[in-house]
Amino acid sequence: MKGRMIVLDHVAGREAAALLVDGKLQDLLVDDDSAPRPSAIFRAVCDRPLKGQGGMILRLPEGETAFLRQGKGLAPGQTILVQVTGYADDGKAVPVTDRVLFKSRYAIVTPGKPGINVSRQIKDDEIRERVLACAHEVGVTDGFGLILRSSCADAADEDIIEDIAAMDTLASAIMADTAGPVEALTDGDGPHALAWREWVEPATVITESGGFENHGVLDQIENLRSAQVGLGGGAFMYVEPTRALVAVDVNTGGDTSPAATLKANLAAASALPRALRLRGLGGQIVIDPAPMSKAHRKQIEAALRGALKSDAIDTALVGWTPLGHFELQRKRERLPLAPLLDAVLS
Known part of the structure; x- marks a missing residue:
């Protein structure tokens, strides 16, 4: 189907929303109750300051802890209102802010x-x-x-x-x-409310049960199990999360023409925001581009900047490393999709 389509459905009992453009999955939201949702607001109690960091550990309901980066002027036992800003790494406190919106x-x-x-x-x-x-x-x-x-x-x-x-x-x-x-x-x-709030461009909205199956969303979600992302012309990249970072490896495939590496790297820059968005990946992103001349770096940066401009998740371009990798820092607004896929599609 041509045009934009928003499909609101449930998978394995979880609320979910999908955005399709010309039949291709562009964004996906799947609910998960294992962590507080970003934008949730809590009445929290200050627990203990983190000396040297200027932050404060807070107590949340059900034994959860939160981390407030700016804890100046707060005292243990004090009650404050805070808002969740994103998802935490495993074993870390929930990131919050006292600037509630x-x-x-x-x-x-x-x-x-x-x-x-x-x-x-x-x-x-x-x-x-x-x-x-x-x-x-x-x-x-x-x-x-x-x-x-x-x-x-x-x-x-x-x-x-x-x-x-x-x-x-x-x-x-x-x-x-x-x-x-x-x-x-x-x-x-949740996903349905977020879809209404953020996907504001004109679109056909599908709300009947079974919409994911009827419109091919489940098949496209299944494809996200693979770390490989095709880039056209035989080129591809792998987008793989590790404990410390998300590694992106760009390859030219069978193309051995002189312009193959630049084409592959430009295609990777264009495809990366969607690949990260659909997989729910954030934090430190390290791109290992296909071997290329340093003279092409500005083109790659410009392509990345242009691709990320229309992406709703805040992503900062950090720069090149001595080894020739390019680093990004992306806000953790979503939980990684892979564990959810195991629960949803198993």
């Missing part, structure tokens, strides 16, 4: 940061004025700020106003709920 499809309410801002991606002055008028019409609680997302550009005024009001009401209730024992105040968005 309330994010929806059109608006982000920012307690403690007053002011109204419009996404820079909205460049048309008339549209900016229109969405600002919506924000001023509904308003937010004193001391709260508001960010109007790029999705507002194509949204109806009443939808924007309703979204702002709902987020402001939620934020007001949560931010006032500071007293009491450790507790989960929000669970964070």
